[in-house]
Amino acid sequence: MAAPLYTTASGLLYHAGKILIMTVGLPARGKTHISRALERYLRWMGVKTQVVSLGDYRRKTLGGAQKLPPDYFSIGEKSPETLALRKKVSDGCEKLIEDFFEGGGQVVIYDANNGLRKSRQAVAEKFDKLGVHVIMLESFCDNKEVIETNIRNVKISSPDYRGWNPDEAVKDYYGRIHLQEQAYETIEETDWPYIRIFNVGEKIMVNQIRGYLQSRVVFFLMNIHNRFRMLYFARSGQSLIEHSYKADSDLSPAGWDYSERLKEVVLERRAKSLEQRGFDPNERRLVIWTSTRRRAHHTAWPFLTAPQESGPRIKVIEKPQMCEINPGVWDGLTPDQARKFYPEEWARFVKDPYAFRAPRAESYHDLSVRLEPVLIELEREKEDLLIIGHSSVIRCLLAYLIGLPASEIPAIEIARGDLLEVVPTSYGVHSQAFHFWDGPGRHVDAADGEVEVGYLFHRDKNNFYENYAEDTKGKKRVTTADLASHCLADTEAS
Numbered sequence: 001m002a003a004p005l006y007t008t009a010s011g012l013l014y015h016a017g018k019i020l021i022m023t024v025g026l027p028a029r030g031k032t033h034i035s036r037a038l039e040r041y042l043r044w045m046g047v048k049t050q051v052v053s054l055g056d057y058r059r060k061t062l063g064g065a066q067k068l069p070p071d072y073f074s075i076g077e078k079s080p081e082t083l084a085l086r087k088k089v090s091d092g093c094e095k096l097i098e099d100f101f102e103g104g105g106q107v108v109i110y111d112a113n114n115g116l117r118k119s120r121q122a123v124a125e126k127f128d129k130l131g132v133h134v135i136m137l138e139s140f141c142d143n144k145e146v147i148e149t150n151i152r153n154v155k156i157s158s159p160d161y162r163g164w165n166p167d168e169a170v171k172d173y174y175g176r177i178h179l180q181e182q183a184y185e186t187i188e189e190t191d192w193p194y195i196r197i198f199n200v201g202e203k204i205m206v207n208q209i210r211g212y213l214q215s216r217v218v219f220f221l222m223n224i225h226n227r228f229r230m231l232y233f234a235r236s237g238q239s240l241i242e243h244s245y246k247a248d249s250d251l252s253p254a255g256w257d258y259s260e261r262l263k264e265v266v267l268e269r270r271a272k273s274l275e276q277r278g279f280d281p282n283e284r285r286l287v288i289w290t291s292t293r294r295r296a297h298h299t300a301w302p303f304l305t306a307p308q309e310s311g312p313r314i315k316v317i318e319k320p321q322m323c324e325i326n327p328g329v330w331d332g333l334t335p336d337q338a339r340k341f342y343p344e345e346w347a348r349f350v351k352d353p354y355a356f357r358a359p360r361a362e363s364y365h366d367l368s369v370r371l372e373p374v375l376i377e378l379e380r381e382k383e384d385l386l387i388i389g390h391s392s393v394i395r396c397l398l399a400y401l402i403g404l405p406a407s408e409i410p411a412i413e414i415a416r417g418d419l420l421e422v423v424p425t426s427y428g429v430h431s432q433a434f435h436f437w438d439g440p441g442r443h444v445d446a447a448d449g450e451v452e453v454g455y456l457f458h459r460d461k462n463n464f465y466e467n468y469a470e471d472t473k474g475k476k477r478v479t480t481a482d483l484a485s486h487c488l489a490d491t492e493a494s
Helices: 031-044 054-062 080-102 117-129 144-153 166-181 212-221 253-276 294-299 335-341 343-351 364-370 372-380 391-402 406-411 480-493
Strands: 019-024 049-053 107-111 133-140 194-198 203-207 231-235 286-290 314-318 384-389 418-425 428-435
Touching: 019 031, 019 117, 019 212, 031 049, 031 107, 031 133, 031 212, 031 372, 031 391, 049 054, 049 080, 054 080, 054 107, 080 107, 080 117, 117 133, 133 212, 144 166, 194 212, 203 212, 231 253, 231 391, 253 294, 253 384, 253 418, 286 294, 294 384, 335 343, 364 372, 364 391, 364 406, 372 391, 384 391, 391 406, 391 418, 391 428
Parallel strands: 019 107, 019 133, 049 107, 133 194, 231 384, 286 314, 286 384
Antiparallel strands: 194 203, 231 418, 418 428
């Protein structure tokens, strides 16, 4: 998703060539979660990546599990009709992989069980002859609690079990697992590079992994998990000097009121969401990340005074990488002033607001590179997380989670007074937006500008490089509500 730092003659990055990553593992071992997370990260790096899911393709081609022949998932002899259906699905997936590579793609993650050594060997040899580097990625799990949790939280939300009774769905899926356990062959062959992950991150083993891009894949996989957690995003409160990057001023009186209201909304909303999912909020820790800027970490202060029934359940961490984008010489200027004093730079900014860098400033690409360590920590964090930040930073983090292209980042509107709740799942992300603040810092005076339809928010005429979502190339500005809708649409599409 982040723009690449350079290109090669082939259009592929890091001189790594084309790579096919084949997942291997029994059902409910986290393969889909791992595949989607890795796809998101590689796209962030600028690598053209796609997940080809055998399960998704089978559902689109043949329908849900209820429409399949009784022997489709069984072990042993199958009817000619079932064999033809299975071949139709596997051939279709391999054709999708070939088409993606031929279209300039660099990495395909083939999300399938691939539990039979003979069948995965045949796929690997086929693409090896086409000049594609093949890597086996096995997810091994013998932790019964992890498997049970994965089935209940992930697999029964699969389109295969839409409308099913949860207990019946779990029983049916365990039946699938027991059938496939009888014939499953773990990776023991060493003629292909492989990565073996045990219990979704507990331990990792590698063989013949070479080159920068393959090493980055291993590094990323060492930092992910599939534990359920809630993610929240909100802007910091209004500061005394809103338009100055250099001032780093404290919160205004309205900013302090905002921080108190944010605390109330987050704790109330989080408790409700967790209770609906069968969790006790008092038994889970809430971690808060802010930047080192005053208005950001001061917005988190009220959380530290909140009643905590069972010990310290709230922790605040300041991260310097999360400081807002540096506007350079444009600090404190209005758009009209920037256009007047820097006409050439302004023209370049309007043409490409993501990659443009004002004099002595950062571009959004610079910010994306700076935030990469935060993204890794975001994947690694197992507790519920609230990010109180600046609009430019939140834009980049949300775009990473949702999978928006880099060009869309500057067009995301992050209104002060909106709380975005994001729940990562293997089949997408669930998200809801909550509006909770209409005070100073969000209201628009009639003389200041137009009110966006449905939003009492306007583009800040000062410090626009941080707060001004430029509408360029005919793109529609994306609001917090749009982001929530995008998340839900992605989930339903999966």
